[in-house]
Amino acid sequence: MYPILIVEDEPSMLMGLKDNLEFESYEVDTAEDGEIGLNKILENNYSxxxxxxxxxKISGFDICKKARAKGIQTPIILLTAKGEEIDKVLGLELGADDYITKPFGLRELLARIRAVLRRTQNVTAGKEEEKIELGRLSVDFKSFEGFVDGEEVKMSHKEVEILHYLWNHKxxxxxxxxxxxxxxxxEYQPTSRTIDNFILKLRQKIEDDPNHAKIILTVHGVGYRLVSN
Known part of the structure; x- marks a missing residue:
């Protein structure tokens, strides 16, 4: 059973989500403001x-930023009435795993939840190798711990997932x-700029000179190639 936290200040929306997720056999906890939500995220182990x-009290963007800064890697789906691309980009760059705009259908939300859980559980399962060393970076795919030149660095869920996929296709x-x-x-696809930003963050951890990458290469017009012996 996957424990899910819902942080939502609209009582009708909160109870509707809670009832529907419990009907789908999820274990559900709730918070009605940002302060309570952040404390619960920091103190509990949600899926x-x-x-x-x-x-x-605290916006969802700030909660996401503060949680990731504390090393919390719990998958986050943002819920908002805002639909502008700038908000989507900001949410993902702060560490959210997905973004859904109100109003949304229950089937769409459940599909998003299943997709995020499936992707994150696949990463934490470790697949072929749990720990690798790549350039200046040592990373544990299971614990999401990263070290650059021996010093611990924060690794977001998306950074680890991207690197894991590139490594498996090196x-x-x-x-x-x-x-x-x-x-x-x-279900949701970011802009190319968002992907480029994540690649840049990985290069800053891996490469001796991120401006002249030798490990994560850009294949112009196509994508990327991770070069490793």
């Missing part, structure tokens, strides 16, 4: 968080569509 953006060209489908899924 996933449904997080409203517009919340009293020395092969991976298209942008491959990354979109395997890391973000088909």
């Amino acid at each position: 996933l968080v449904l997080l409203d953006v517009m919340l009293p 020395n092969k060209t991976v298209s942008r569509d491959d990354l979109l489908d395997e890391v973000w899924g088909t």
Whole structure:
């Protein structure tokens, strides 16, 4: 059973989500404002968080940022009435795993939840190798721990998922569509700028000179290739 936290300040929306997720056999906890939600995220081990953006006390964006800064890697799906691309990009760059705009249908939400859980459980399962060393970076795919030159660094869920996929396809060209489908899924796809930003963050951890990458290469017009012996 997957424990899910819902952080939502609209009582009717909160109870509707809770009832429907419990009907689907999820274990559900709730919070009605950002402060309570953040404390619960920091103090508990959830499988996933449904997080409203517009919340009293602390916004969903700030909760996401603070949780990731504390090393919390719990998958987060943002819920918001905002539909502008800039908000989607901001949410994903702060560490959210997906984004769904109100109003949404129950079937769509359940599909998003299953997709995120499936992707994150696949990463934590470790697959072929749990720990690798790549350039300056040592990373544990199971614990999401990363070390650069021996010093611990924060690794977001998406950074680990992208690197895990590239590693499993090392020395092969991976298209942008491959990354979109395997890391973000088909329900929501970010802009190419968002993908580039994640690649840049990985290069800053891995490469001696991120401006002249030798490990994660750009294949112009196609995608990326991770080069490793």
